[in-house]
Amino acid sequence: MTPALAVRGATKRFGAVLALDGVDLAVFPGEVLALLGDNGAGKSTLIKCISGVHRLDSGSIEMGGVAVTMGSPAAARALGIETVYQDLALFDNLDPVANFYAGREIAGPRWLPRGLRLLRRRDMSRATGELLTRLQVGIADPHATVGLMSGGQRQAIAVARAAAFASKVVILDEPTAALGLRESRRVLDLILRLREEGHAVIVISHAMDHVIEIADRAAVLRRGRKVGEMRPTPDNRQAIVSLIVGGDS
Amino acid sequence: MTAEAGAMRRLGSDPLRLALLAIRLGPALILLLLVVIMSMLSPAFLTMLNVGNVLAQTAVIAVLAIGQLLVILTRGIDLSVGSTLALASVTGALVYSAAPSGPVVVLAMLATGMAVGAINGMGYVLGRLPHPFIITLATLSAGRGLALWLSGGQPQQGMPEVVQVMGGGSAGWLPYSAFLVAAVALAVVLLTTRMVWGRWIYAVGGNPEGARRTAIPVDRVVISVYVLSGLAAGIAAIVTSGRLNAGSPTFGDLAELDSIAAVVIGGASFLGGRGSVGNALVGALMIGIIRNGMNLLDVNAFLQPIVIGVVIVLAVESDVVRGRLESRFRTAQAARS
Numbered sequence: 236m237t238p239a240l241a242v243r244g245a246t247k248r249f250g251a252v253l254a255l256d257g258v259d260l261a262v263f264p265g266e267v268l269a270l271l272g273d274n275g276a277g278k279s280t281l282i283k284c285i286s287g288v289h290r291l292d293s294g295s296i297e298m299g300g301v302a303v304t305m306g307s308p309a310a311a312r313a314l315g316i317e318t319v320y321q322d323l324a325l326f327d328n329l330d331p332v333a334n335f336y337a338g339r340e341i342a343g344p345r346w347l348p349r350g351l352r353l354l355r356r357r358d359m360s361r362a363t364g365e366l367l368t369r370l371q372v373g374i375a376d377p378h379a380t381v382g383l384m385s386g387g388q389r390q391a392i393a394v395a396r397a398a399a400f401a402s403k404v405v406i407l408d409e410p411t412a413a414l415g416l417r418e419s420r421r422v423l424d425l426i427l428r429l430r431e432e433g434h435a436v437i438v439i440s441h442a443m444d445h446v447i448e449i450a451d452r453a454a455v456l457r458r459g460r461k462v463g464e465m466r467p468t469p470d471n472r473q474a475i476v477s478l479i480v481g482g483d484s
Numbered sequence: 485m486t487a488e489a490g491a492m493r494r495l496g497s498d499p500l501r502l503a504l505l506a507i508r509l510g511p512a513l514i515l516l517l518l519v520v521i522m523s524m525l526s527p528a529f530l531t532m533l534n535v536g537n538v539l540a541q542t543a544v545i546a547v548l549a550i551g552q553l554l555v556i557l558t559r560g561i562d563l564s565v566g567s568t569l570a571l572a573s574v575t576g577a578l579v580y581s582a583a584p585s586g587p588v589v590v591l592a593m594l595a596t597g598m599a600v601g602a603i604n605g606m607g608y609v610l611g612r613l614p615h616p617f618i619i620t621l622a623t624l625s626a627g628r629g630l631a632l633w634l635s636g637g638q639p640q641q642g643m644p645e646v647v648q649v650m651g652g653g654s655a656g657w658l659p660y661s662a663f664l665v666a667a668v669a670l671a672v673v674l675l676t677t678r679m680v681w682g683r684w685i686y687a688v689g690g691n692p693e694g695a696r697r698t699a700i701p702v703d704r705v706v707i708s709v710y711v712l713s714g715l716a717a718g719i720a721a722i723v724t725s726g727r728l729n730a731g732s733p734t735f736g737d738l739a740e741l742d743s744i745a746a747v748v749i750g751g752a753s754f755l756g757g758r759g760s761v762g763n764a765l766v767g768a769l770m771i772g773i774i775r776n777g778m779n780l781l782d783v784n785a786f787l788q789p790i791v792i793g794v795v796i797v798l799a800v801e802s803d804v805v806r807g808r809l810e811s812r813f814r815t816a817q818a819a820r821s
Contacts, residue, residue, distance in 0.1 A: 309699040324694035326687050328757035337687050338698030342680045350681035350701075383810055 237300045239264045239403045239435035240285065240316070245294035247280055254280040256459040257294070262404065262435040267426060269450035269467060270439045271479055276456040278439050282406050285437075286318040287311035298403065315403035319393045321412065327382030331374055332356075332363045334381050335396050366399050370428055372421075387418025391425060398429050405429055406437045411445055423449055443472055455479055510802050511751050511766045518770060522777045529780055532657035540654075540727070542772030543661035544569075544720045544736075546765055548743035549750070550672050551716025553764040554709040555616070556747050557676075557689045559756030562710060563620040564604060565717045565743055567627030569736030572596040572721035574631045576647065577640030577731025586646035593647075593725070594718040600627055601714020605707030616710070624740065631733035639732035643725050651726015661723045665765075668719060672712075673761045685709060689756030745792060746771055749799040751806075770795065 238261035247255040255277050262268040272278045283289045285296065287305035296303055298314055305311045311318075326334050336359050342352035360377075367374060372391045374384075381389060390410060397405045407426065411419040419442075426449055429436050440446050446453060446467050453467040455478040463478045465471060506513070523530040548565045555562045576593040583589075600623055607619040643651075653660045676682035684705045687695045696702050717736075724735050750767030752759025771792060778788050 308697055312699070320697075324691065324697050326690040326694060326757070328686060328690035333683060333687075337683075337695070338700045340680050340683060350679070350684065352680050353678050354680060354683060 236263055238262060238297070239299065240437075241297040241300075242281070242285065243295050243297070245281060245284060245296075246292050247277075247284060247289060248292055253459050255284070255291075255294075258456065258459070258461045260454055260461065262437055264403075264435050265430055265433050266452065267430050267436045267438060267450045269446040269453040270437055270456065271446065271453050271475065272456035273479055275458075276479075277459040278456055279408070280459075281456070282318060282408060282437065282439065285311070285404075286316055286406060312400065315401055316406065317397035317401035317404070318406040319390075319397045319408060319410065321408045325381050325389055325393055328380055330378055330380055331367075331392050332360050332377070334392060335359070335363045335366075335399060339400070363399075367395060370395050370398060370425055372425065385418065387414050387421055390414060390418070390422050394422060394425050394429075398425075398432070398434065401434060404435045404437065406439075408439045409441065410438065411440065411442055419445065443467075443476065446475075447472060457481060510806075511749060511763050511770070511799070515766045515770050515773070518773055518777075522773060522780075526777065526780045529777065534776070534780070536654060536657035536659055536662075538769075538772050538776045539662040539665075540659040541776065542768050543659065543665050543723050544739065545742045545746055545771060546665045546768040547668055547716050547720045547723065548739055549746035549764045549768045550668055550761055551713035552740075552743040553747045553750075553752055553759055553761060554672070554676075554685060555713045556744075556752050556754065557685050557756060557759055558706055558709050559689050559692070559754075560608070560616040560706070560709065561620065561744065561754075562601075562604065562713045563617065563740050564600060564623035564627055565713060565720070566736035566739035566741075567624045567631065568597050568600040568714055568717035569721045569724060569739060570631040570733050571600065571627045571634075572718045573725040573731035573735050574635045574640065574733055575731070576721065576725055577642065578634060580642055580644055580731075581640065584644065586644035589644050589647060590722060593721045594715060597714040597716070597718025597721065598711050599714070600717070601711040602707070604714065605710030608710070609703045609706050620710075628733065635731070635733045637733060639730045639734070641730050643729050643731070647722055647726040648729055649726065651723045652729070653726075661727070664719065664723065668716065669761050669765060676761060681705070681708070686757050689758075691757075742771060743768075745796050749795060751799065751803055753803065767799075 241261040243259050245255050245258040245260070258277070258281060260281070270278050270281065280289065284291050285305065287308040287310050290305070296305060303314055326337055329337065341355040341358045342349070343355060344352065364377070372395050374388060381392060394407065394410060410422050410426065414422060423445060426436060426438065438450065447469055450467050453465060453475060454461055455463040455475065457479065465475065467475060528534055552562055552565065572593040575596045576589045579592040580589045604616065604620050604623055607613065608616045611619070613619055650660055650664060676685065684695070684700045687700055688702050688705045692702055720736070725731050746767035747759065747764050748754070748767070749770055750759065750763030752764065774791055774795065775788055778791065
């Protein structure tokens, strides 16, 4: 099968620091790939290169077997990659619907310049409602601003927003980091539903229990290199952890 | 979840919700209260003549406040609007003496306002200044200076008919300037609540970095609000110049502070992303009514700025209380989800 996204020989340098050193990575449709590594291992740099925030110094990115360049976040999004960053990038002063469509509002008429078009609020509201129902994300009050919602609801909205617009790859940076048990559970279920819908999902996480539960495969980075790749199971948990921290120590 | 739990949830959140609603409507309720109190204290207050007066006197603050609101929504501030008003009025007067055509003078005043706004917005964004306070402080100074220089420090008599009518004319007791305010307000309500650009203004104010990531043209949005605020200053210049049939470098002195006060009294947040045209108008009317009312009641004129100062503090304090209530609301909601 062709990977939804494949990175080959990814190298990225910040001044004297070699943040990525020839990393290969592939993720397939309907697969959850966990990206593991200690702080500074290069996880964030790698996903920022994939999502168009940084550009690779050398190496290539393919989507569905076709070479692509991620010149900007907008370019990555146009190619079907959506990223949920740790700080969520939600608009606390807007309601869930406005958050969903921020920057890609449904509006018309088409002959007007984009900024001057009139919002099709009912269309956006209906589409958001349908998607949230499909992903089984319950929002207590869909007209409240997102700033008034709990951490879990906010995370769910951010993940659902990514799912709504990603045609191919969803990248999640520490999706359960700030959440309680029950809220984490909901977000994990949501990730599993994304997999069922055929998305390729890349998850950065430090929570090994979550990784073992949801990930089909784990790739471990250390000091900018990929040092291992395996299916995470309760049995090889120790092996993965020592890969992350450096087994020789 | 059981029915009991549902009922408890509702009990837990409803008083909070009501309190939130009351505080959201706060500015309008306080305005209503103010009107009731004033009409009881002074029989002259609710006469058509006086209402027309209040509207005419509030028109300038109201238009400036609508422009200022757009800027404050993006976490900015425009200190230059008073100076811009003066500069636009002087430009209008000078253009009128050279080319006595109504439309040309009107266009010149509006263009002057937009030009200063463009300097503010582009200076802030392209100059990567730490805060718009700085560039608009600079244009506050330079704009007033330029107005004084161009006019030789003297008021320039004479404005075209159309400007005089817009600034000083009335339909019965209703001043035309009130219609102008209504038109400006309607246009900006359309912008802020129905148009994509307006949604972007709120998004940029709520989370500039997030807006950038969602490919909203943040820089252009920020520049645009300063241009629109400058345009509002140009419109305010038409009203002021028309009413007094002159252009003067002293017009609009401290008007920037009135416009900021109106927006803040109207409950907009300096942190950006929250505020509405309606509430900014309520804030402007409140300032207008306090001034008018104290005149009617023959209160010492020196007391007016003190009262307005107190109102500003009360308004912002109610905003703080609203913030607290909202975070309590959020905790309550998190606890039961």
